[in-house]
Amino acid sequence: xxxxxxxxxxxxxxxxxxxxxxxxxxxxxxxxxxxxxxxxxxxxxxxxxxxxxxxxxxxxxxxxxxxxxxxxxxxxxxxxxxxxxxxxxxxxxxxxxxxxxxxxxxxxxxxxxxxxxxxxxxxxxxxxxxxxxxxxxxxxxxxxxxxxxxxxxxxxxxxxxxxxxxxxxxxxxxxxxxxxxxxxxxxxxxxxxxxx
Numbered sequence: 001x002x003x004x005x006x007x008x009x010x011x012x013x014x015x016x017x018x019x020x021x022x023x024x025x026x027x028x029x030x031x032x033x034x035x036x037x038x039x040x041x042x043x044x045x046x047x048x049x050x051x052x053x054x055x056x057x058x059x060x061x062x063x064x065x066x067x068x069x070x071x072x073x074x075x076x077x078x079x080x081x082x083x084x085x086x087x088x089x090x091x092x093x094x095x096x097x098x099x100x101x102x103x104x105x106x107x108x109x110x111x112x113x114x115x116x117x118x119x120x121x122x123x124x125x126x127x128x129x130x131x132x133x134x135x136x137x138x139x140x141x142x143x144x145x146x147x148x149x150x151x152x153x154x155x156x157x158x159x160x161x162x163x164x165x166x167x168x169x170x171x172x173x174x175x176x177x178x179x180x181x182x183x184x185x186x187x188x189x190x191x192x193x194x195x196x
Contacts, residue, residue, distance in 0.1 A: 005031040005081075005099055011106045012041075014127040015080045016073055021050045024070030025156070031081055033095060038159040039078035043070050047150035060150035067154060067182045068142050071172040074156040075186055079168070082160075084123070093119075142172065142184030152176045158186075166190045 007028040013019065024043050032038045045062050052060045081102075088098040097119065104120040105127075116124060148154060155175045162169040166189050173183040 005029075005102060007102060007106050011102065012077060014105070014124070016076045018073055022069075023073070024066055024154075025073040025077060028077060028081075029155075031078075031099070033082070033085060036159050036161065037078060037082055038157065039074055039081065041074045041077065041156045043154040043156070045148060045150055045152045045154060049150070052150060062148035062150070062152070062154075064144040064148075064182065067144070067148060067174050068140060070154060071142070071156050071158060071174055071182065072137055072140075072186055072188075074158045075168075075170050075172065075188060078158055078160065078170075079188075079190065084126075087126075137186055138167065138189050139187040140184070142182055142186070144182050146176070146179060146181045148174075148176055148181050154181070161185075 005028055007015075009023065009026050012025050012027060013023065016025070018024070025041050026043050027041060029040045029042060030038075031040075047060055049062075051063060051066065055061060055063055084102070085095045085098045088094065088101075101117070101120045101123045104116060105124055153176065157173045157175075159171045160168055161171050167187060168190070169185060169187045171184075172186050174181050
């Protein structure tokens with residue numbers, strides 16, 4: 001079942017170490033844990049992106065490597081979400097508790113509301129150092145299908161296909177208005193320090 005887990009950029013930056021101008025995942029749109037865990041997210045490609053100052057002046061063409069990096073950041077976010085859920089379950093809580101805590105720390109949901117709950121405060125403390133949650137790409141086999149321009153919204157879909165030891169293989173796809181602009185596979189490795 002798809003879990004509506006809408007998280008904005010501020011919460012994404014708690015999950016992964018990337019920062020502007022090299023943050024290419026603006027938000028999480030959904031998360032499915034199931035037999036093949038899947039995350040869907042997005043990146044709004046603004047005409048104000050610094051790369052457009054030099055990448056084809058007069059033609060705001062989004063670099064394909066940035067699309068690939070965005071899919072990699074979505075992979076990293078999926079791994080962190082899985083680790084958070086598994087950590088909650090080891091403490092006797094549920095996946096629903098983990099997702100509620102993530103929603104509770106999302107800045108868009110917190111504005112003008114109560115202080116974080118004890119569980120949310122614990123999660124905030126756990127996520128205090130996003131550099132501790134860096135996954136390493138071991139192999140990238142992605143084909144670019146169409147160009148992406150300023151004003152487009154990139155939609156990412158990443159699915160964990162296989163896990164063997166510390167290695168994980170993901171099917172990845174990026175679309176714009178339902179059309180694939182990139183797809184393929186990313187294999188990553190988790191360092192020993194990756195929190196669970």
